[in-house]
């Protein structure tokens with residue numbers, strides 16, 4: 024390990040390199056093989072004046088030792104010119120050391136606008152302009168090292184240095200963000216707070232101390248941070264007198280000072296102040312994701328007055344340099360979570376996914392006194408989702424929580440969900456994928472009721488912008504999506520969501536602020552809160568359950584969806600369904616825009632084929648049975664959808680069962696989508712459809728195409744129907760075929 028750290032072939036720009044620390048950096052890099060741009064305006068300590076001699080002298084010194092260097096005399100406010108000097112002289116720019124600085128110390132009350140502006144122009148704006156000029160070159164070459172010079176005066180504050188300390192702390196924030204943005208381009212950025220004898224400190228430090236605080240005791244830190252071997256980025260270091268220390272934030276556990284549904288008061292803050300400020304078991308959040316995950320946790324724990332528990336893994340997490348590291352994360356188990364719920368949450372969930380007392384058959388999910396009261400199977404994702412809390416603090420998974428979107432979801436039920444209970448979920452990170460535009464985290468969660476395995480979930484979480492970390496792109500552990508058959512859907516169901524759909528949906532246990540809090544949504548890049556992916560998922564799941572399983576939850580086996588586009592509360596969701604044996608392929612669109620929002624999706628049911636086998640029909644009452652009417656509706660729907668593409672008229676059919684209308688089928692003429700409304704509705708039908716038993720069976724078994732049957736006259740329509748002339752013509756045309 025004693026090999027010399029060299030910088031051969033690297034081009035380094037050091038600002039303010041005419042003396043002090045900057046000169047020391049320039050000489051040290053020059054000695055170790057780098058080509059140097061020595062920038063110095065040659066002004067005085069307050070930023071007045073200009074001369075070329077300081078920079079020239081250092082260039083001569085470097086050259087005298089056999090190094091390569093050129094001078095630049097521009098102000099850092101002309102960042103482009105400094106970088107251009109490097110490009111002109113050496114053809115590239117690899118390392119930028121933002122070091123130039125001036126002082127205009129004043130007590131705060133006496134600080135003039137000029138005192139403030141000059142300091143910011145040189146320190147903060149100057150570092151910004153120089154670094155920005157180099158940034159795209161570094162990005163293109165996928166290499167860059169940047170140092171921001173902060174100061175203890177910024178970190179801790181210092182009497183008479185309000186302007187300076189504000190600028191210096193600003194540089195720490197800038198450095199943190201550049202470290203995040205630069206990570207995928209191999210650009211590292213660190214901030215240092217050096218203490219050394221220089222023009223800036225000679226007025227405030229005694230000569231003895233100055234002597235021991237030599238600039239040469241800081242330069243080695245800068246060289247190490249800029250070397251290829253050093254993986255540090257986003258760090259803040261204090262250095263002086265041959266000592267180096269790293270800084271990080273520490274945060275108390277804090278404590279919740281409000282209760283759900285109650286106002287937060289200053290008195291409550293006073294009461295809890297000691298706990299707010301108690302550093303026992305303090306945490307060390309290292310990323311904005313870790314910081315925000317606390318708030319998500321708070322929202323789920325508003326009924327307690329506990330502090331936010333120190334996270335056992337957060338220290339380890341902050342010890343890494345951040346970002347996604349799949350090797351470190353895959354295989355990790357998250358802490359078990361326990362989810363308690365009662366029939367209230369089951370009912371809230373049913374309402375949240377659009378169920379309504381308008382539909383009589385929804386009552387079994389909305390009324391706990393109903394003799395068949397049950398919980399919708401898709402609610403099985405909610406107890407498992409509590410595991411998300413653990414994601415923010417897994418080593419190797421450092422990301423911004425506001426960039427997290429639900430990517431895909433698989434749910435398999437082993438038992439119907441109890442309508443109340445305490446379920447335990449055990450979660451493991453099964454894979455982490457690099458999709459370049461984002462990272463995908465696969466999380467497998469098994470949920471138990473006591474010893475019994477109730478369901479299995481695979482969450483696929485898409486972290487926008489976190490890709491490009493060099494991981495694999497696909498995984499054999501991922502539950503696959505499946506494309507639907509290449510034909511018009513067999514059935515379509517449409518439901519409106521309301522403006523408050525997300526607000527209602529979250530009450531059953533999915534508290535992510537992305538779906539209610541405009542400022543959180545804005546941080547994730549959305550104009551307004553979006554609907555939970557799992558809410559659209561719930562709509563689609565219940566559409567299938569109703570269409571193909573008569574709302575019998577025991578028939579529901581599994582569901583898989585991919586979330587392709589966000590849905591906004593208030594938009595209508597349209598589920599297209601294709602039946603292939605026990606698998607119902609689904610695709611969900613936003614009706615208003617036609618955009619596909621759930622794709623590659625399917626629901627697997629238990630034994631649905633039984634419901635339409637010929638053997639079963641007589642038992643169920645032949646043509647009079649509900650199942651038969653449903654089947655007719657479905658077949659007609661396919662046919663109708665085809666027709667409506669060509670017809671522009673108000674059009675609908677009712678199907679009779681005895682004297683009552685058993686089902687109504689209507690077409691939305693704007694979209695051309697038909698939907699079946701199952702009765703019984705009282706009163707006689709305006710229009711009835713009749714069919715011989717034989718032909719009907721052929722239609723049901725798929726031997727006879729209902730559209731052809733209709734036009735061949737096998738499926739007859741009776742009653743008073745007002746046909747537009749256009750429709751009549753089309754029907755006649757078809758009849759000829």
Ligand SMILES: CCCCCCC[C@@H](O)CC(=O)SCCNC(=O)CCNC(=O)[C@H](O)C(C)(C)COP(=O)(O)OP(=O)(O)OC[C@H]1O[C@@H](n2cnc3c(N)ncnc32)[C@H](O)[C@@H]1OP(=O)(O)O
Nearest residue numbers: 411428429430431458460482485535555556586587588589
């Ligand atoms: C315990 C766990 C808890 C889970 C927490 C969930 C918290 C919830 O509260 C949060 C939510 O509900 S958010 C709302 C629901 N989700 C959404 O609205 C996301 C919609 N999808 C998108 O915006 C884009 O598809 C987007 C942004 C995801 C991807 O778009 P692009 O970047 O344009 O990607 P694209 O170029 O199309 O494809 C690149 C590669 O990524 C794969 N991919 C695309 N969409 C994916 C998705 N949704 N899920 C997984 N992978 C996806 C593509 O296949 C492609 O990879 P490859 O080239 O290898 O095929």
